[in-house]
Amino acid sequence: MHLFAERRIYSVSEITAEIKRDLEDRYGEVWVKGEISNFRHHSSGHMYFTLKDDRAQVRAACFRGNNTYLRFRPDDGLEVLVRGRVSVYEPRGEYQLIVQYMEPVGVGSLQLAFEQLKEKLRREGLFDAAHKKPLPLLPRKVGIVTSPSGAAIRDILRILDRRNASLDVLLYPASVQGAGAASEIAAGVRYFNTRSDIDVIIVGRGGGSIEDLWAFNEETLARAVFHSVLPVISAVGHEVDYTICDFVADLRAPTPSAAAETVSGAREDLRATVRSLQHRLLGGMSLGLERRRSVLDRLALNRAFNVAPNKVRELQQRFDESTVRLKQAMLGRARELRHRSETLAARLGRVDLGRTLDRRRDALALEVRALEAALRGLVRAKQSRLELAAGKLDALSPLAILERGYAICRAAGGKIIKEAASLSPGDLLDARLARGAVECRVEKVRP
Amino acid sequence: MNIKDFESALKSLEEIVAQLEGGDLTLDRALELFEEGVKISRFCNSKLEEAQRKVEMLTRTAGGNLVETPFAAPEGDEGGAP
Numbered sequence: 001m002h003l004f005a006e007r008r009i010y011s012v013s014e015i016t017a018e019i020k021r022d023l024e025d026r027y028g029e030v031w032v033k034g035e036i037s038n039f040r041h042h043s044s045g046h047m048y049f050t051l052k053d054d055r056a057q058v059r060a061a062c063f064r065g066n067n068t069y070l071r072f073r074p075d076d077g078l079e080v081l082v083r084g085r086v087s088v089y090e091p092r093g094e095y096q097l098i099v100q101y102m103e104p105v106g107v108g109s110l111q112l113a114f115e116q117l118k119e120k121l122r123r124e125g126l127f128d129a130a131h132k133k134p135l136p137l138l139p140r141k142v143g144i145v146t147s148p149s150g151a152a153i154r155d156i157l158r159i160l161d162r163r164n165a166s167l168d169v170l171l172y173p174a175s176v177q178g179a180g181a182a183s184e185i186a187a188g189v190r191y192f193n194t195r196s197d198i199d200v201i202i203v204g205r206g207g208g209s210i211e212d213l214w215a216f217n218e219e220t221l222a223r224a225v226f227h228s229v230l231p232v233i234s235a236v237g238h239e240v241d242y243t244i245c246d247f248v249a250d251l252r253a254p255t256p257s258a259a260a261e262t263v264s265g266a267r268e269d270l271r272a273t274v275r276s277l278q279h280r281l282l283g284g285m286s287l288g289l290e291r292r293r294s295v296l297d298r299l300a301l302n303r304a305f306n307v308a309p310n311k312v313r314e315l316q317q318r319f320d321e322s323t324v325r326l327k328q329a330m331l332g333r334a335r336e337l338r339h340r341s342e343t344l345a346a347r348l349g350r351v352d353l354g355r356t357l358d359r360r361r362d363a364l365a366l367e368v369r370a371l372e373a374a375l376r377g378l379v380r381a382k383q384s385r386l387e388l389a390a391g392k393l394d395a396l397s398p399l400a401i402l403e404r405g406y407a408i409c410r411a412a413g414g415k416i417i418k419e420a421a422s423l424s425p426g427d428l429l430d431a432r433l434a435r436g437a438v439e440c441r442v443e444k445v446r447p
Numbered sequence: 448m449n450i451k452d453f454e455s456a457l458k459s460l461e462e463i464v465a466q467l468e469g470g471d472l473t474l475d476r477a478l479e480l481f482e483e484g485v486k487i488s489r490f491c492n493s494k495l496e497e498a499q500r501k502v503e504m505l506t507r508t509a510g511g512n513l514v515e516t517p518f519a520a521p522e523g524d525e526g527g528a529p
Contacts, residue, residue, distance in 0.1 A: 136454070137453055137454050137457070138453040138454075138494060138495070148504055148518070148521070149521050150521075153520060153521070154520045154521055157502060157520040158520065160500060161500075165500060166495075166496070166500060167500055168500065168501045168502075168503075169500070169501070169502040169503070169518075170503050170504075170505065170515065171502070171503065171504040171505065171518055172504075172505050173504060173505065173506075191505075191513070267495065270453075270457070270491075270495060271495055273457070274457070274460070274488060274491045274492060274495065277457075277460050277461065277464050277484075277488060278488045280464045280467075280468065281460070281463065281464050281467065281481065281484040281485070281488065283468070284464055284467030284468040284481075285467055285477065285478075285481045287467075287468070288467065288472065288474070288477045
């Protein structure tokens with residue numbers, strides 16, 4: 001009996017609880033290095049996995065309250081260093097590590113997080129070229145999301161100053177680093193999308209470490225940029241810095257200054273394009289008039305033919321009316337330009353905008369002169385009484401009729417013969433052909 | 448004229464110029480196109496000149512509304528703080 005008297009009998013719960021207490025007291029907080037396997041991120045938010053090396057394994061759990069602060073996504077095969085407590089999961093009698101913190105081994109956790117998010121969003125198609133929106137040719141107002149005290153806004157405004165860009169700027173002030181920065185920047189992108197006067201958005205900041213730039217690598221900002229209806233230019237740090245935001249944006253500018261160049265750059269080129277189109281417009285019109293006049297000149301030389309005079313007068317009148325309208329349109333343009341240059345000159349007297357407006361006034365004066373020269377050319381072209389609608393005249397032209405094989409017969413007095421009965425055998429006729437004429441004698445009349 | 452933005456205006460102007468330069472138009476049509484072209488180029492010029500450079504910042508009022516206030520760039524050297 002006494003053999004049994006010394007026995008201490010535990011229930012399963014008791015022994016498990018005691019082991020748990022001993023283990024927890026014995027180890028407290030430990031650091032463990034191992035490879036993750038059987039990783040599961042439960043819908044409750046908790047993470048469960050096994051840590052292993054080549055000879056052993058230990059179960060591990062990282063509860064939601066701890067894993068939301070992880071900057072990378074744990075996954076099977078990753079080598080990690082974890083900090084946690086040793087404990088026992090009593091319902092299964094298994095000991096496990098309750099992980100409070102972990103970081104990847106070998107590669108920095110930020111770098112890993114960057115690669116992981118980049119891969120995830122790439123798979124979802126957020127970087128696809130098909131989603132890239134074209135930038136407006138001529139943006140009128142640009143919305144900028146950045147720090148009001150940072151280098152980015154300073155650089156952007158300096159470039160716009162230097163290029164004398166006529167472009168309105170609206171700054172949405174946001175923190176560009178630290179907790180909550182990504183959400184603030186994302187809110188700025190969404191805010192600009194609610195306005196109707198913004199043509200393009202720039203998000204960005206000056207250079208810094210990967211930690212400093214981190215807000216631009218966060219998913220919340222990436223999604224806001226992706227969902228922006230307005231085109232977004234990402235301008236983060238220096239040329240060598242690439243962020244997730246750069247990949248999602250419609251355009252990556254290597255620096256904030258480059259973004260400013262992009263939104264302001266096209267205007268001068270476009271001015272030149274419009275000027276050249278105006279000159280070609282005048283040139284094309286003059287050319288058409290010249291062509292018609294030369295056809296008319298050729299017709300006019302054939303005075304032998306009596307060209308439906310009423311029709312000609314009617315066409316002449318219509319042509320004249322059209323050219324008057326044309327002239328008014330062009331004079332209106334010239335007047336408008338002169339008026340604008342005078343207005344600018346007046347403003348120059350009032351506000352000292354310096355050589356900027358001088359330049360613009362000179363450009364306008366040049367434009368007015370070019371337009372006036374073109375106008376003079378057109379007016380000269382119009383002075384001829386013979387500027388008729390040549391195409392229509394061509395159809396009426398007796399030359400065209402003769403070309404088809406007809407002849408025009410005239411009696412000795414030059415009168416055109418329309419009825420056989422007006423002639424008698426023996427009369428002389430003159431028959432005009434397309435080329436040359438013949439003299440004929442009437443043999444027989446068949447009225 | 449059904450032109451609302453600079454892009455489509457420029458495109459129409461290019462098409463009109465190409466048609467005028469191509470010839471093969473009746474005089475009436477050519478004049479019609481020319482007048483249209485003059486109107487569009489006037490529109491393009493007005494668009495090119497229209498914006499000044501107003502720089503403003505949004506600030507939140509006590510009531511929580513965003514208002515626009517004039518903004519001047521912070522002082523500083525090239526580069527520097529972010």
